[in-house]
Amino acid sequence: MLVKVFYTHAGCTLVALNPFQPIPDLYTLDVMKEYHGAPQPQEFKPHIFIVAEEAYRNVQGQLEPVNQSLVVSGESGAGKTWTSRCLMKYYATVAASSSVVKSQDTVERIERRVLDSNPIMEAFGNACTLRNNNSSRFGKYIQLQLDRCQLLVGASVQTYLLEKSRVACQLANERNFHIFYQMMKMATDEQRKEWKMPPGQCFVWLPNSEKTVEEDCFHETVEAMVHLGINTERQRQIFRILAGILQLGNVNFYSSTDESQPCNLDEQSKGIGSDLLLCVPAEELQMCLRVRMLKAGKQSVLKPCSQAECSMRRDCLAKVIYAQLFDWLVTFINNSICADKSTWCNFIGVLDVYGFECFQINNLEQLCINYANEKLQQHFVSHYLRAQQVRRPSTLHAEMLTTLHLRVLQESRLNRVSDAKTLRVRLEKELCDNANISWDKFSKEPHFTVAHYAGKVHYQIQGMVEKNKDPVPPELSSLLQKSDNPLLHQIFTDKETENPTTKGLSKVTVVSKFKNSLESLMKILHTTTPHYTRCIKPNPDCFNGCSLTTVRLSCSWRPVASWRLFISVLLAFQ
Ligand SMILES: Nc1ncnc2c1ncn2[C@@H]1O[C@H](COP(=O)(O)OP(=O)(O)OP(=O)(O)O)[C@@H](O)[C@H]1O
Numbered sequence: 134m135l136v137k138v139f140y141t142h143a144g145c146t147l148v149a150l151n152p153f154q155p156i157p158d159l160y161t162l163d164v165m166k167e168y169h170g171a172p173q174p175q176e177f178k179p180h181i182f183i184v185a186e187e188a189y190r191n192v193q194g195q196l197e198p199v200n201q202s203l204v205v206s207g208e209s210g211a212g213k214t215w216t217s218r219c220l221m222k223y224y225a226t227v228a229a230s231s232s233v234v235k236s237q238d239t240v241e242r243i244e245r246r247v248l249d250s251n252p253i254m255e256a257f258g259n260a261c262t263l264r265n266n267n268s269s270r271f272g273k274y275i276q277l278q279l280d281r282c283q284l285l286v287g288a289s290v291q292t293y294l295l296e297k298s299r300v301a302c303q304l305a306n307e308r309n310f311h312i313f314y315q316m317m318k319m320a321t322d323e324q325r326k327e328w329k330m331p332p333g334q335c336f337v338w339l340p341n342s343e344k345t346v347e348e349d350c351f352h353e354t355v356e357a358m359v360h361l362g363i364n365t366e367r368q369r370q371i372f373r374i375l376a377g378i379l380q381l382g383n384v385n386f387y388s389s390t391d392e393s394q395p396c397n398l399d400e401q402s403k404g405i406g407s408d409l410l411l412c413v414p415a416e417e418l419q420m421c422l423r424v425r426m427l428k429a430g431k432q433s434v435l436k437p438c439s440q441a442e443c444s445m446r447r448d449c450l451a452k453v454i455y456a457q458l459f460d461w462l463v464t465f466i467n468n469s470i471c472a473d474k475s476t477w478c479n480f481i482g483v484l485d486v487y488g489f490e491c492f493q494i495n496n497l498e499q500l501c502i503n504y505a506n507e508k509l510q511q512h513f514v515s516h517y518l519r520a521q522q523v524r525r526p527s528t529l530h531a532e533m534l535t536t537l538h539l540r541v542l543q544e545s546r547l548n549r550v551s552d553a554k555t556l557r558v559r560l561e562k563e564l565c566d567n568a569n570i571s572w573d574k575f576s577k578e579p580h581f582t583v584a585h586y587a588g589k590v591h592y593q594i595q596g597m598v599e600k601n602k603d604p605v606p607p608e609l610s611s612l613l614q615k616s617d618n619p620l621l622h623q624i625f626t627d628k629e630t631e632n633p634t635t636k637g638l639s640k641v642t643v644v645s646k647f648k649n650s651l652e653s654l655m656k657i658l659h660t661t662t663p664h665y666t667r668c669i670k671p672n673p674d675c676f677n678g679c680s681l682t683t684v685r686l687s688c689s690w691r692p693v694a695s696w697r698l699f700i701s702v703l704l705a706f707q
Contacts, residue, residue, distance in 0.1 A: 140179040145520050146513075146665040147184050151212040153677035160219055162226065169227045181216055184664050185223040191662055192479050193283050201481045202661040206509060207668030208488040210265035210675065216666055217275070217485040218251055224277050224481065228285035243470065247277070247288045249357035250466045254290070256315060256354040257459055260299055261308040264673070266346045270296035270310070271459075272486035272505070274654055278477035287472025291654070292463050293486065294501060294647055297456040300378065301338060301448035308341050310455075311348045313379060316372060318342075319351035327369075328376035329406040338382030338451075361469045370620040374458060377410030378451045386423065386443040395423035395437040411454075412617035421608045422446050446606060453605050454613065457624045482661060484509075484654075489587045496593050497600040501647045503585055508655055510586050516663050553579040553595040560594075601642045 139150045139159070158164065159180075168174045168182035175183060188201035203220055205213045225244040255267065262268040272293035280286045303309055317330060317339060325331060336342075358368055383405055386396040398419060408415035423443050427434045438446065486509070487502045557579040561572045569584045579594040613625040 138178075140181065142179050143667070145517060146667050147179060147181065149181060149207075149212055149216055149666055149668045151210070151215075151668060151670050153671075153675050160222075165223055165226050181219050181666065182223055184666055185220050186227075188481050188662070188664055189224070189227065189283065192279060192481065198660055198662050199479050200661040202658050202663045203481065203483045203666065204509065204513070204658070204663055205483065205485050205666045205668060206488065206506075208264075208670055209262065209268055209490075211488065211668035211670040213485045213488070213668050214255070214259075214267065214269050216668055217273075217483050220483050221248060221251070221275065221277070224285055228277075228279060228283060243287060243472075244285055246361055246470045247285065249360045250275075250288070250290060250470060252350075252353045252357040253361065253462060253466065254292075255348065256312040257310060257462060258292070258295060259348065260303075260310050261341070261344065261346050261348075263304070263306055265675075267311075267348050269485065269487070270299060272484075272502075274482055274484045274486075274657075276480040276482045278472045279479045279481065280472075280477050283479075286477050287470055289467050289471045290463055291650065292459075293505070293650055293654075294498065294643075295456055295459050296498065297452045297459075298498075300455045301382065301451050303338070303340050306341065308344065309338055311346075312354065313339055313375060314342055314346075314349050315351035315354060316375060317379075318349055324372070328372060329380060329410060330376060336379045336382055338379060361466060363465065367620065370618050371458065373410050373412075373618060374454060374621055377407045378454055380405045380407040380410060381447055381451050384422070384447055386440050386447075388440045389437070393437065395420075396440050396443050398423075411613075411621060413612055413615060417612055417615075421606070421612050422450070425606060426608055446609065449605060450609050453609065454621070457628060458620075461620070461624050482657065484658075489585065491588060491590045494593055495590050497597045497643060499590065500592055500597075501644065503583075503590060505647075505651055507586060508651060512655065512658055512663070513665055516665075553597075556598065557581065557594050601644050602640075603643050 137152070137156075139152050139156065141148050164180075165182060168177060168180065168186050169189075171177060171186075174186045177183065184203060188203060191201055192199055205216045205220075207213050225248055229244050254271075254273070255269070258271045259267050259269050274291045274293075276289045276291075277285055278287040278289070299307075299309060308314065313336075316324075316328065317336070320328065320330060355368065363371070384402040384407065385399055386402075387399065389395065389397055403419075408418045411418070423438055423446075424435050425438055425442070425446075427436055486505055489506045490499045490502050492499065557572065560581065564570050571582045571584075573580065573582070580591050581594065582589055582591045610625055610628070613621055616622045616625070
């Protein structure tokens, strides 16, 4: 009989092979109990529960550093989210004890809430892509909070870089975020009426809706919302906002024959109901999408937008609403599951971030994601070398100099207007002595190529600066503040208070925000005991006939050679 093996150890790393099918008896309650109760779990067959148990025992043993981080890595579709869920379920089971003095009810509720954060975040943050039907389009770090008796008393979630562009633009054969399809497929007649979504209506922003994926389960999302304390009225507000976004996608603009006049909307677009769903005045919404306000000193001038600009403003409106709604949800979840600081003393963190990305066209998002992967790889390499008692080569000095040097240079660049070609020339000048970046001077599309630890990636320069600034026209923000939807109103009013546009304060850009959150993540990782799990996708077609006995693994970890270069390039866009 062929015994299928899905886990093995490679040095200090657990290698997990995605079986692409449910494996009966691999993750049952009994198996959890077996690993948890074993005097020496390491002597058992390799399993994700060994990693989980080892981290748990480290906390019990109170050996410094007591806090633990479980770093789950791998390419898209390799099984990171699945593994993270497994780890959370493990702790929700073994770190809950019926013998606790606290009421059983409270204990159950917190474990359940922690687990219920998953379906909500997956519904709003995951999508069907070419590589994975349930691909996380954001990164997350979950801290499971343990009290003095090592019982799970709460959790907190930090998310990174939601791919909000997906709301308004999906690659061929990919889909928008699951939640939209869940709504469309599972709505009751009453909801359809409320959401202005008659059966059979097509939405431009919902491609491939005929495809059925396991994740299209609206009831599970709603049930999780209820458990986390999102009441029916709040749910209504959320779904109306989402329906409003969908309707926005069906709005079309036509250039006016008179250039001094705003673009036209077709009759269908006028009656589409986004204004009603987003609870904003119809005329003002149409105006904001088609006319921009230019400030000249104290005076403002109104200028009609071109057809392309109107579409960009429509997409921008949808993206900013969705991203803010996602952030609101994460904050709500945190408020619901986070324990009071006085009640917990240690944590086990589970990190599930985007894997290394290399597409045909790569831009700022990939640069950030791959930078994060380089940092994690570097963290892994230094931990591995420490474990092998090999002295680390010191790169800190050079690194600091590079960063400092470039930062000084970049300060003078802020707000400088430049096209892609000029920017390429500037970057090349600055980074010409770095062996890990190369330039193709003759290419039509200005780009640069970075030799990553995982392979070479070409990055398109066109649009990078704009993506980094990620501007939201002020007219759109003030329109949303006027919304009669209490949630939309709250989200955009809070945002305004959080980020006052005070002159002189450094601007928050995509890179600066990402860099800050990555830095704080790395700080946390450095103060915890790390455990690495590398998930492997045995084939690109998600074929389910492989096991570690049939796949030859390449465990050659190439050293990070280029991560310093990232700081330079990313700083250039700050
Ligand atoms: N241990 C497992 N047992 C059974 N199926 C699994 C397992 N791990 C992964 N899968 C299957 O593989 C799919 C992809 O896994 P998952 O979503 O966890 O990948 P990922 O690495 O998080 O990808 P992405 O980076 O795109 O989010 C899952 O939806 C599930 O069907």
